Amino acid sequence: MTTPFLSVRDLTVDFHTEDGVVHAVDGLSFDVEKGTTLGIVGESGSGKSVTNLAILGLHNPAHSRITGEITLDGDELVRAPKSQLERLRGNKVAMIFQDPLTSLSPYHSVGRQIGETFRKHTGASRKEARDRAVEMLRRVGIPHAQTRVDDYPHQFSGGMRQRVMIAMALVCDPDLLIADEPTTALDVTVQAQIIDLLKDLQQQFGTAIILITHDLGVVAGAAHEVLVMYAGRAVERGTVREVLGSPRHPYTWGLLSSMPRLHAPVDVPLVPVRGTPPSLINVPPGCPFHPRCDFQALAGPDMCRGERPELSPHRGHGDACYLTPAQKQDIFIEQIKEHL
Amino acid sequence: MYRFLIRRILGAVVILLIISAVTFFLFFAIPRDPARLACGKLCTPESLEIVRHNMGIDEPVFLQYWHWLTAIFTGRDFTYGHCDAPCLGYSFVNQEPIFNAIVDRFPTTLSLTIGAAVVFLFFGVGAGMVAAARQGRALDKIASSASLLGASMQIYFVGVLATWILVDQTQILQRPTYHDFTANPVAWASGLLLPWLVLSIIFTANYTRMTRSSMVEQLSEDYVRTARAKGMSTRTVFLRFAWRGSMGPIVTIFGVDLGVLLGGAIITEQTFSLHGIGELSIKAVENQDLPMLLGVVLVSATAIVLFNIVVDAVYAFIDPRVRLN
Incomplete structure (x- = not known):
């Protein structure tokens, strides 16, 4: 097993505010290989951007605390000196932001x-x-x-x-390009052009890309792998085909159900994810998604509000949910898929 | 650029016309007769008429304004003699030509303004940048408290105190006097050093606060984050990016301040007995000296209008999004 080009392990980012400590990212791990694109999706405030600013060391150290490991091509970045990060930024790792204006x-x-x-x-x-x-x-x-x-x-x-x-x-x-919602501020035809441009450049130069977005359509069209984030944690991970084709986590189901479909009848209402994203100061205990989850009763009494579920398996298509694989498959096929 | 300048200068002329007219008519709205004042104790109705005629205030007000206005371009004949263009008339009080009085006093005001501006721009902007760079830390807190203290000072208080300590007691600085710059630059500078420092205290404090808040705001802008994300050093991010964005508001206020100061730093001139435009304007009001009043109002208004144009032109250089035409 070779070491991945970019490896993030147990990344935690806390911000100290007047209201308390914000746990923006909490124990996040993922890998990105050269020449591939990882799509990171999730609602606003799920920790997508915070994670990527942490890779570049762009958080103000006076207000934030970062732990864990970020290894890029063998170099550890979390504890790297400022001068090393300055040499890295814009050179080996570059970033594109949401609003180009x-x-x-x-x-x-x-x-x-x-x-x-x-x-x-x-x-x-x-x-x-x-x-x-x-x-x-x-x-x-x-x-x-x-x-x-x-x-x-x-x-x-x-x-x-x-x-x-x-x-x-x-x-x-750069060897790694972090694109933070690169198409959100653009209209649809231009979005497609920008995504095509990124794909072309990746093929030519073998750049690894992290594509942060809340647009699942963009992920489907441009990414190889997907990481679904919720409340600063990864809840599902896998290839685009795995995560979008046979999703396993209730939150991913929610995201997919809330997407408009071109071929769906126009009178079918969109189903938003129930409730609101949790406060990152008081993250719900156990699975942070459980207050919004329709299936927590199936996992067994108090299972979801007890221990936090880990992302498993560690490689391949993984999800952080206490439902059994059979339950997930049944629910998806019987209750979710028909609405997609 | 030329079209912009021409348009703005024409606009400025109109503004100056309006200001002079308003001053003129407001003056005659005051129910006191300047001729009475000039006529003296032994005034008879006949001599009062003569005085009034000599002062040129026996004509209808509109005609008087017209004569005053045309004299600027063509000159004018008075009982005291001919007044060459640009003629602003003679003082009611001592028959001194107004134009000469202003030309005589202006270098003092100009020197006071330039010196103080250099001091407060240097220290104010400098302290503000340091405070922004050390946000929330000791230096920031010191700079912020000092600027709050400075902003609440009064020139007549600080001026008198500083003169007593630095001149009377310790003789570190010279007693403020004005020397001609071209004759002796060293004497010029040392004679004005104390007024410069005192006048700039309040301005320094304000510029510190303004620079700090402007820089803090710019440092949180997206494009500054981009600059850091592409590997620019902290110093470059600070000077090339954040400072560039902060310059706009500072230049705007600086232009206004320069204009106001050139119209006479009245309190500073009084505190240090300097004979500048500010002193002229106080005397003009005290003595109901209409020609003098019009003269100093015209100088202050011109200075403010002029610097407004300069600020707009400079703005276009700072920010390429601003187009002058």
Whole structure:
């Protein structure tokens, strides 16, 4: 068994606030291999973004406490010094954010923003950095890259801005690209273009991608593996076919049921997941999903509010739920699948 | 850019016209006769008429305003003699040409403003940046408390206290006087050092608070996070990104402050007995000296309007999203 390219083990991220300690991520483990895409899905506040900011060490150490292990290509990152993380960011690991308008500096031309990343990590001259920026803009499909390199972000459309963001993230040929809701702020046709672009670039350069989204359609189209997060924990993990085709966790069922279907009759209402996401300051004991779960009675008395279920098995298609495999299969086939 | 400047300068001229007209008509709304004041104790109705004629206030107000306005461009003949363009008239009190009085006093005000601005910009912005960089830690708390204290100071209090300690008791600084900069820069600077420091205390405090809050706000912006995510060092993130975003509001306030100060730092000039525009304006009001009043109002208004245009132009350089046309 070889070590995975990125391995996250027992990651915990706590934030200290005036109201108490927020347990944003609680004992999360996952792996990402080179050339593959891991989709991380879950509601807002489930810890998706927090996890990925932790990989880059972008949390303010004054307010947060991070434990566990993050190993990238053999290097431990949680306890890594600031200078090592600075060399890593934008170079070996790059990140794309949700809203390309606010995430790009309004005060600098796109060429400069792309070029400065390149210069920082390669020591290239201004001229080389500019040439590289033009090349990157061309690679992500921006027409007239030669002249547009001097334009500012506000002069680009939303989709083009996200392309600029991607060009900036890929300028140093990173091994790992973290895309935090890269398509959420874009309209549907542009979303598809951006996803295709990411897939093309992955095929060309073998980049590992972590794709954070709450759009299961994006996951189905772009990811190889899926991690479903709830209240800072992984509740289900597997390949796209496994998790979306034969989901095992009640929360995953809920997510799938709440998705609109193109071929469903228009008068069938969408079924949202009952209740609201839990407070991360007072996470429910046991399985954090149990207050919203319709099937907790089946698992046996007080099972779900007692001990926290672990994600099992450790490899392959796993889920954190006390229902027996037979129960899960029956419920899915009899009660869930027909509504999908 | 040129179209912007031309449009704004034309607009400024209109504003100045309105301000001068309002000042003019407000002055005559006061039920006191400046001619009476100038005429003196032994005033007869006949001599009062002559005085009134000499002062040029025997004509209808609209005509007076028109004469005052045209004199700026063409000059004007008075009983005391001809006044060359740009003519702002003669003082009611001592028959001094207004334009000369202002030209005479302006360097003092200008020197006071420039020196103080350098001091408060340097220390205010500097302390604000340090406080933002050390958010929540000791230096931040010291800077924040000091700026709160500074902002609640009064110039006449600090000025008198500082003069007593630094000049009278210890002789560390010179007694404030104005020397011509071109004649002797060292004397100029040492003579104004105390007023600069005292005048800038309140401004430094305000700039510290403004810079700090602006920087803190920018540091939580998405694009600053992006800069960190692409490996930029803390220093680069701070100076190239967050500071760039913080400059806008600071430049805006700085422009307004410069304009106001150039109209005369009245309290500071009084505290240190400096003879600048501020002193002129107080005397003009005291003596109901209409031409002088119009002159100083025009100077202050011009300074404020001018710096507003400069701020807008600078803004376009800072933020490429702002287009001037």
